[in-house]
Amino acid sequence: MTDPNTPAPARPLPPAEVAALAARVLDEVRTAVVGMNETLPIALATVLAGGHVLFEDVPGLGKTLAARSLAGALGLDFARLQCTPDLLPSDITGSSVFDPATRTFEFRPGPVFTGLLLADEINRTAPKTQSALLEAMAERQVSVEGTSHPLPSPFHVLATSNPVEYEGTYPLPEAQLDRFMVRLAIGYPDPGQETTIVRNRLARRAEAAPVTRVTDPATVLAMQAGIATVEVDPDIVRYCVDLVTATRTHHALEVGASPRGSANLVLVARALAVIEGRDHVLPEDVKHVAVPVLAHRLTLTPDAWAQATRPENVVTSLLNTVPTPTTVRTGP
Amino acid sequence: MTTPTTDRPPAWTPTTTRHAATATGLVLLAAAVLTGRPDLALLAAPILLTTLWSATPPTRPTTAHLHQPAGETHAGQLTATLTLHPAPTAPLTHLRITAPGHRDTHTVIATPTTREIPLRLASVRTGPQDTFHIALRAYDTSGVWEQPPTDLHGARRLVLPATTPLGPVPLPHALRGLTGPHTSRRLGDGTELRDIHPFQPGDNPRRIDWRTTARRSPDLTTPYTRRTLATAEATAMLVLDSRDDVGPDIRTWRNHGTRRPDDPTSLDLARHAAASIARQLIESGDRVAMEDLGRRRRPVPPASGRRHLRRLTHALALAHPLDDRATSHTIRPPQIPSGAIVYLFTTLLDDDTTRLVRAWRTLAHPVVVIDTLPTLHPIHQPHLRLAWRITRLERDQRITDLHHTGTPVIHWATHTHEPPPRTHLQALARRTHHHPSPTPRTTRTPR
Amino acid sequence: MNPLRRFNLRDQPLPTITTTTGPTIPGWTFPLVQTLTATTLLTTTAPTTWHTHPLFLTILATLTALVLLRPTPATAGLLLTATGALLWTTGTAPLDPRILWLAPLAHTLWRATWWAAHVPPTARTEITALLTGWRRTAAAIGTTELLALAAWAVTTLPGLEAAILLGALALAALAVLTLPREP
Incomplete structure (x- = not known):
């Protein structure tokens, strides 16, 4: 049996091929999901950059459908976890079962042993269970009863959370939020898109919207390796670091973004650039992903919080104040 | 926190003191000459001399700024520091400090050099509070020149309520969740023993009570675990x-x-x-x-x-x-x-x-x-x-x-x-x- | 019920704003000093026979009240001029030696009037603020005293008229110097 944590090193795909595959994945997802033209490429870029995605918006906007369709099109093993207040850590990680015949304990892996885990309504579960996911997301392994079990690769978490419902919700702690590479808000579709959604539902005559598989886990790994071959201009790296550093001195923020924030900013911007068919990163890519990558890592001061300041607005204001690099090469 | 500064204070203006001193001096002088009585002229001499000394106005205006401490303000801590930067030959500053619900405070202070004046309100109120309003006037040594009043407004501040340590407070009857500071009556992860039960998937193998298992299932077909009461929160x-x-x-x-x-x-x-x-x-x-x-x-x-x-x-x-x-x-x-x-x-x-x-x-x-x-x-x-x-x-x-x-x-x-x-x-x-x-x-x- | 009383919420005085300053004196000190100096100046320069005269007492009360109620440099100048007039009528010609202490007293009245004009009775004034420019005041008063002594010495010598003329010219020059000039 091969160790799933150390797969055979994937042959990196050239960026152009990655872009073509990503376009096909997005097209396939769009057969099921209407709208989300902004969010879907960022979600895919995050997965291809090796990160985890948090969808946060009001119910009924298709967060779960988007996550499920993305998993289907990418061809990853998919497991869904409905988070409830009484969900126990062992319900996620798996637990030992006693076998009376052999008088031994046998480990039964939980839903976390999959390629793409959809944690639905993650903020409805208790902090103890949320933190069980933390180790899985950060270390790509779970420790059950003193033994570490590595998770398969690729392993990505797409979580959804609901900001409105406050009864019986446990806001994700900052440490847990930092583990998510991006937090995406979906927003309401425009009337045209909403009409399409209703028509599609009527034409489908079923709730589920199946998507065709475009890639497989090995291809996803190869795409990830292909993106990793793309170089990033030092000016872009400095721009990302400047943006993140500016969050640490902003007057409305108590805690700014971590160095993990600046690293993730570069990684998502690069993946997005490759998806859009470029082999170099532009400052516009960084600006495009700055709000999803940084906003959830910021902690407002109680004063700013009480005055209903939003971290998204803080990031937007920083994008307008931090000088954009101009010396970046604009073409090959 | 905001630090309001007097913006572009008006220039120095002469007061009527100067004209009055000259007029009095001339009248008494004329009287002295007409009557041949030098003592009449001497009566006005000190006034004329000190007025003459202040012939030119101070070179630059007196400025001030109000510094309010940053961070959280609690009840009874509405303070600020007024920093005065006086003009070189204007060592007198007249402050009129007002605040809602307080008596107006008039103070004339000596400002030979830059000086800091700590201010404090007697308010015990909480919530958004208006703070100081300071009108400032400066005079030169002999009162011949004065700088018209300039205003300084302290920022509106949010005063947070203080807290008093309390003992235990009433809690709901039904406690929720699986973690927290209270023991619930539900089964779960805690410290208080509930019962001994045959092992089920999901139970922690470290919680197996081997003594009970040996007694109840000597052939070790069914391990027994100690189950605890869950903790809960209110x-x-x-x-x-x-x-x-x-x-x-x-x-x-x-x-x-x-x-x-x-x-x-x-x-x-x-x-x-x-x-x-x-x-x-x-x-x-x-x-x-x-x-x-x-x-x-x-x-x-x-x-x-x-x-x-x-x-x-x-x-x-x-x-x-x-x-x-x-x-x-x-x-x-x-x-x-x-x-x-x-x-x-x-x-x-x-x-x-x-x-x-x-x-x-x-x-x-x-x-x-x-x-x-x-x-x-x-x-x-x-x-x-x-x-x-x-x-x-x-x-x-x-x-x-x-x-x-x-x-x-x-x-x-x-x-x-x-x-x-x-x-x-x-x-x-x-x-x-x-x-x-x-x-x-x-x-x-x-x- | 008196409508004013109904809305008079100040059963106790409102609290004060705490300011940290040096030792202070209250603002009502200046009207007090004004009253004392004004009455002293007028009564000492008036003949003793007038002290009980109703007309003099009325003038005294009027002038003191005027300088108290309208503490402007003009009223202080008026009071000084009145003092000068009384001094001319009662003083020993050609120079009354009382000028040696009347001149500093006149200056005190002048400054007290200035303070009373600028500081309300409830205000506090730092003692160091009162003492600012004391060197300048001392120099002015010292010069006046020297002039008075010189004039006193000169009046006892012959050639009085020429000396008075000289002194008058010097004082006229001083007065011209104090005239406001447009910059």
Whole structure:
């Protein structure tokens, strides 16, 4: 049996091929999901950059459908976890079962042993269970009863959370939020898109919207390796670091973004650039992903919080104040 | 924090002192010459000499800036530092410092060099507070030149309520969740032993009680584990009735007159009570939410932790009556998380809050009403005394009704000889602890 | 009931703003000093026989009240001129030696009037603020005293008229110097 944590090193795909595959994945997802033209490429870029995605918006906007369709099109093993207040850590990680015949304990892996885990309504579960996911997301392994079990690769978490419902919700702690590479808000579709959604539902005559598989886990790994071959201009790296550093001195923020924030900013911007068919990163890519990558890592001061300041607005204001690099090469 | 500075102070202007001194000098001089009496001229000589000395105005204006400390402000800590940068030959600065509810302060101080003046308000009020307004005037040594008044405005500041350490406070009967500071009656991960049970998938193998297993299943076919009671947490909802803010002086009710800043009002008491109870609950690991009856905005969701306490304190400080309309329109009962205890902070001056309490009691939420009406000052006017007598009778009736429905009412403003509110809260907490699941006693229906 | 009383909420005075300054004196000190200096100047320069005269007492009260109620440099100048007139009628010609202490007293009245004009009775004034420019005041008064002594010495010598003329010219030059000039 091969160790799933150390797969055979994937042959990196050239960026152009990655872009073509990503376009096909997005097209396939769009057969099921209407709208989300902004969010879907960022979600895919995050997965291809090796990160985890948090969808946060009001119910009924298709967060779960988007996550499920993305998993289907990418061809990853998919497991869904409905988070409830009484969900126990062992319900996620798996637990030992006693076998009376052999008088031994046998480990039964939980839903976390999959390629793409959809944690639905993650903020409805208790902090103890949320933190069980933390180790899985950060270390790509779970420790059950003193033994570490590595998770398969690729392993990505797409979580959804609901900001409105406050009864019986446990806001994700900052440490847990930092583990998510991006937090995406979906927003309401425009009337045209909403009409399409209703028509599609009527034409489908079923709730589920199946998507065709475009890639497989090995291809996803190869795409990830292909993106990793793309170089990033030092000016872009400095721009990302400047943006993140500016969050640490902003007057409305108590805690700014971590160095993990600046690293993730570069990684998502690069993946997005490759998806859009470029082999170099532009400052516009960084600006495009700055709000999803940084906003959830910021902690407002109680004063700013009480005055209903939003971290998204803080990031937007920083994008307008931090000088954009101009010396970046604009073409090959 | 903002540091207002006098922007472009006006130039120095001569006063009438100079003309008057010259005129007096000339008149006396003429008299001296005409009468041949040099002593008449000498009478005006010192005045003429000192005026002559101040022939030219100071070279640059006197400037000032007001520094207000950054960070959180608590009640009784409204301070600021005034820094004066005087002109070289203008060592006199006249300050007129005003603040709402305070007497105007006039001070003439010597400012030979840059000087810092610490200022402090006597206000014990919380919430958004207007601060200093300083008018500044400067004079040269002999009063011949003066700089017209310039104004400095201190920024409006948010004063956070202080907290008083409390003992145990009442908790809901039904505790929720699987983690927290209290032992629940549910099975789960905790420390208190519940029972011994055959091993099930999901049980921790380290919890296997090998002694019991050896006794009950000698061939080790069924291991037995020690199961524990889960821990749980309580959720409390603080409902702040900020529709009205009344002081201890009945003449200031309904926004008449000025309220004394050294008398805490009902909202100050409510903020203090709510912050103290929130601190007690959060420090013991429970979850606290907050709802403001005076405003239509999203409630503060239940959470725990120190940062949440700071957010609650800020939200409490920001709660204030919006306009007169807020007191007249009927309020909708706020949604309460299931199984939560409600702490209602109100003056009980109208029937809306008692209606809310009745609605919550119907949904089996335990409710503790904290009466935040301040102890009133003596009333001397006969018509006000009569009005207060009627209002008090109605209020007393409401309190009696609440007691009959099993809702405790705790007066937060107590006299020194009465037991403090923490004693009442402790007694109440002890009572709910001994009777874990009391149903609402509705032996006597109100009215 | 008196409507004013109904809205008079200030049963106790409102609290004050705490300011940290050096030792201070209250603002009502200046009208007090004004009263004392004004009455002293007028009564000492008037003949003793007038002290009980109703007309003199009326003038005394009027002038003192004027300088108290309207503490402007003009009223202080008027009072000084009145003092000069009394000094001319009662003083010993050609130079009354009382000028040696009347001149500093006149300056005190002048400054007290200035302070009273600028500082309300409830205000506090730092003692160091009162003492600012004391060197300048001392120099001015010292010069006056020297001039007075010189004039006193000169009046006892022959050639009085020429000396008076010289002194008058010097004082006229001084007065011209104090005239406001447009920059």
